[in-house]
Amino acid sequence: MGGCGTYVFWLYDQRRHITIRGSDEAMPDQEFASAVLEGCVDDLLPEHVLAEISDDGQWLSYSSKDKDDPGFLLHYPRFDDQPDDVKVDIVKRSELREEKRMYWIADIVSYINENDPAHLAVFKIAVHDSQLARMWNDAHAMRALRGHPSIVPFEKFVVDDTDYRLLGYTTKFIPGGTLEENHSFTHFRLSWLDQMMELVDDINLKYGIMHRDIAARNFLIDPQTQRLLLFDFNNCMQIGNATSHPRIGSWGPPDVDGVIFTIYELLTFDKSFRTGKAFWQNEVGPIEQMVEWPLKATLEPGLDVSTIRQHLDNWVKERRTTRSIKHFSEATDPIALPEQPPQEILEYTYFDEEDQKTSRVFTHGQARMAGVHYVDWSRPAFEKVPIEYYVPTLTLKEEKGASSPHQIEPAESLQVPTDHSLPNLALKEDKGASSPSRMEPAESSLGQDQEGEKVAG
Numbered sequence: 079m080g081g082c083g084t085y086v087f088w089l090y091d092q093r094r095h096i097t098i099r100g101s102d103e104a105m106p107d108q109e110f111a112s113a114v115l116e117g118c119v120d121d122l123l124p125e126h127v128l129a130e131i132s133d134d135g136q137w138l139s140y141s142s143k144d145k146d147d148p149g150f151l152l153h154y155p156r157f158d159d160q161p162d163d164v165k166v167d168i169v170k171r172s173e174l175r176e177e178k179r180m181y182w183i184a185d186i187v188s189y190i191n192e193n194d195p196a197h198l199a200v201f202k203i204a205v206h207d208s209q210l211a212r213m214w215n216d217a218h219a220m221r222a223l224r225g226h227p228s229i230v231p232f233e234k235f236v237v238d239d240t241d242y243r244l245l246g247y248t249t250k251f252i253p254g255g256t257l258e259e260n261h262s263f264t265h266f267r268l269s270w271l272d273q274m275m276e277l278v279d280d281i282n283l284k285y286g287i288m289h290r291d292i293a294a295r296n297f298l299i300d301p302q303t304q305r306l307l308l309f310d311f312n313n314c315m316q317i318g319n320a321t322s323h324p325r326i327g328s329w330g331p332p333d334v335d336g337v338i339f340t341i342y343e344l345l346t347f348d349k350s351f352r353t354g355k356a357f358w359q360n361e362v363g364p365i366e367q368m369v370e371w372p373l374k375a376t377l378e379p380g381l382d383v384s385t386i387r388q389h390l391d392n393w394v395k396e397r398r399t400t401r402s403i404k405h406f407s408e409a410t411d412p413i414a415l416p417e418q419p420p421q422e423i424l425e426y427t428y429f430d431e432e433d434q435k436t437s438r439v440f441t442h443g444q445a446r447m448a449g450v451h452y453v454d455w456s457r458p459a460f461e462k463v464p465i466e467y468y469v470p471t472l473t474l475k476e477e478k479g480a481s482s483p484h485q486i487e488p489a490e491s492l493q494v495p496t497d498h499s500l501p502n503l504a505l506k507e508d509k510g511a512s513s514p515s516r517m518e519p520a521e522s523s524l525g526q527d528q529e530g531e532k533v534a535g
């Protein structure tokens with residue numbers, strides 16, 4: 079008997095999964111599955127969760143059955159019983175209005191109960207299990223650091239309407255793109271280096287936090303003041319906290335190295351030292367030892383690379399010797415990152431060939447069958463989106479005929495690409511467009527090597 083291939087894709091803008099299935103003969107590999115998806119994606123109805131190709135490769139059939147829905151149920155952390163000072167910082171998801179789709183896990187939104195049409199926020203969420211603990215830390219660290227002049231202002235925790243669970247958080251929307259994408263700046267400013275050094279000193283030595291993802295892509299530029307604003311505390315940890323959540327880890331490169339990489343990359347446009355590697359494998363030594371940095375950027379008048387390097391080196395030396403801490407308790411004003419509440423396991427009962435069985439609820443389909451509430455991010459397709467943005471997340475080879483919904487247990491087998499593997503779908507600025515404008519890949523991310531995007535965040 080021939081085999082059967084099952085390929086699960088994440089639909090970027092619809093924020094849901096779809097399964098593409100067919101016999102080995104009709105659909106030999108993932109590339110073919112991508113082509114099948116490309117051919118049918120614009121015809122999919124929101125309820126279609128599976129597209130199956132006939133054995134002779136001639137027909138596609140669609141399923142909207144619960145048992146075929148590969149959507150993976152996420153157990154968002156409970157967020158009830160919060161103290162009053164936290165309660166004032168909570169909004170419900172239904173109180174946000176999608177204004178523009180920006181990124182696979184971040185939209186531009188406005189607050190429904192607010193009368194200021196100019197006030198836009200960015201709503202960042204977790205859509206995969208591996209992001210839950212990071213989102214929790216990200217939101218709490220950003221809130222604790224609210225008010226810092228070099229950090230994007232935190233606004234609200236966002237909870238689910240049905241169940242008080244933390245889904246994500248909002249920050250003030252800063253237009254203009256990140257320091258990596260923002261080509262409007264004409265020259266590198268020495269003040270940026272000063273701001274980065276001061277900021278990293280504060281985060282590390284005052285608040286006891288290691289950001290672990292200091293990079294141009296995680297800075298925005300305040301359009302009024304031209305100040306750099308850091309965000310994305312996804313990877314952050316308390317310095318030396320060995321009991322850190324397993325998904326977060328308690329290791330990682332110091333932010334001091336992050337500043338060196340960032341300045342080097344901004345000056346030389348050379349990202350090869352941090353490309354294609356996991357972030358803890360990056361070695362900053364070769365950059366520090368390089369006699370001459372091949373300058374590509376324009377510098378502010380009167381500034382030269384040796385001045386920048388001198389400034390940086392002095393600070394680095396100090397930070398590696400006299401001004402260094404090993405544990406967050408040594409920080410002058412350490413912030414607390416509350417522990418994430420434990421995950422609950424939901425179970426349901428089903429009948430398999432007359433036998434009653436109990437299983438953990440893994441998928442949205444199973445949750446519906448079990449009458450369990452789940453957070454649904456799915457939304458209508460915005461417009462035709464290029465195939466590169468449909469990301470394969472799961473490949474199963476099964477014996478044909480053996481497929482039963484209960485054999486696909488995404489918790490065990492779902493291989494979502496690393497957090498950063500999706501290209502950034504920034505919006506082309508579409509002045510005057512009221513409804514979400516067409517999603518197009520940002521020019522700046524188009525020409526870049528995808529490898530870089532894989533490790534980048």
Ligand SMILES: Nc1ncnc2c1ncn2[C@@H]1O[C@H](COP(=O)(O)OP(=O)(O)O)[C@@H](O)[C@H]1O
Binds near residue numbers: 251298
């Ligand atoms: N407050 C904001 N204002 C403007 N753009 C933002 C803001 N927050 C996030 N973004 C955009 O969303 C992207 C993803 O946010 P980020 O927190 O870096 O996510 P990730 O953890 O996936 O790297 C950023 O690269 C940036 O383009």
Ligand SMILES: [Mg+2]
Binds near residue numbers: 296310535
């Ligand atoms: Mg980021």
